[in-house]
Structure formats: C-alpha cells, structure tokens
Amino acid sequence: MDDIEPENAEIRSDLTRRLAVQALFISVLAIAVGYAAAFRHSGTPTWAAWLLAIGIPVALGAIMILGATRGRRGIGPLKLPFLFVVATLAIGFGAALALPATEGPLSKLWLGLPARAAIVIYGVGLLPIIVLPIAYALTFESQTLSAEDLERVRAAARERAGARPQQSGTLDDESLR
Numbered sequence: 001m002d003d004i005e006p007e008n009a010e011i012r013s014d015l016t017r018r019l020a021v022q023a024l025f026i027s028v029l030a031i032a033v034g035y036a037a038a039f040r041h042s043g044t045p046t047w048a049a050w051l052l053a054i055g056i057p058v059a060l061g062a063i064m065i066l067g068a069t070r071g072r073r074g075i076g077p078l079k080l081p082f083l084f085v086v087a088t089l090a091i092g093f094g095a096a097l098a099l100p101a102t103e104g105p106l107s108k109l110w111l112g113l114p115a116r117a118a119i120v121i122y123g124v125g126l127l128p129i130i131v132l133p134i135a136y137a138l139t140f141e142s143q144t145l146s147a148e149d150l151e152r153v154r155a156a157a158r159e160r161a162g163a164r165p166q167q168s169g170t171l172d173d174e175s176l177r
Helices: 006-037 046-068 076-097 115-143 146-165
Strands: none
Touching: 006 046, 046 076, 076 115
C-alpha cells in the first residue's frame, strides 16, 4: 500500500472519508426516522426497530472509520476488526429482534440471562470490547502519527499562527479608534 502514488493515495483517503460521512449521514437519518416512528398514534411499527438495529452499527462503524483514517493510508489493517464490530452489532441487534416473544419465567437461560438479553449483553456488549482494543494494540505503531507527521502538524500550526494577526486580549487606545 505504501508504493501507491501520492495523488492516487490521497484520492483513496478522501474517498474513504467521503463514504464514511455519507454512511454516517444515512445511518443517523435512519436512527432519527426510527425514533420518530415511536410517536405515531397507531403505535410503533416493526420496521422502526430494524432501522435502529441497522442504523446504530453503521453509525458507529462510520465514526470509527473517520477517527482511524490517517492520510493516504486510509484505515489500513483496521478494516477487518471494524467490519467484525459492525457485523457483530447488526447481527446481535437483529437476532434479538428476530427471536420470538415467547420468553417467560421458565425460559431457558443462556449464561444466566434470557436469550435476548444474553445476545445483547454478550454479543453486542462484550465481543466488540474484546476485539477493538486488541486490534488497536496490534496496529498502534502503523496507525498512530509518526514523528514526521507530528512535525508537519506543528509546522502547519506555526504557519497558520503566523498568517493570523496576533491578538493581545487587551484594549488600548489604538484599538478603540
């Protein structure tokens, strides 16, 4: 991936960001529609919960991608962990919604919880908490800013500060005229 021409790599990075922003916008819209449907006079439709079950994982995935995209490298080796987390959340929420509503006091427990709660707690809650920190730890060196990146950021900040007029924060006779 490092042998890619800089302009093509920058286009790919911009494409990654643009697609993530579009996915975030669409998923937030789906979440908003899902919540708004709860205020219908005839009751909440079944599809509203499914909008949330898909919209929330996609929004989280898009936010993770936006946070992890680094210049021309995109998200690099974090593609698979991010895909795993989004798929786990979507499948977990979907499975909890798809199970028949037959739970009662005599229902079989999964690791001490009713089936729906177990799916949400163990699948949606625990699996991403285990996978993401390991993925970030394994990719830390390649995904964090290098010394050269930090120097570029500092140089850009100095350049920007030099282009901006200094403000003293106090009023003097010259500034009042």
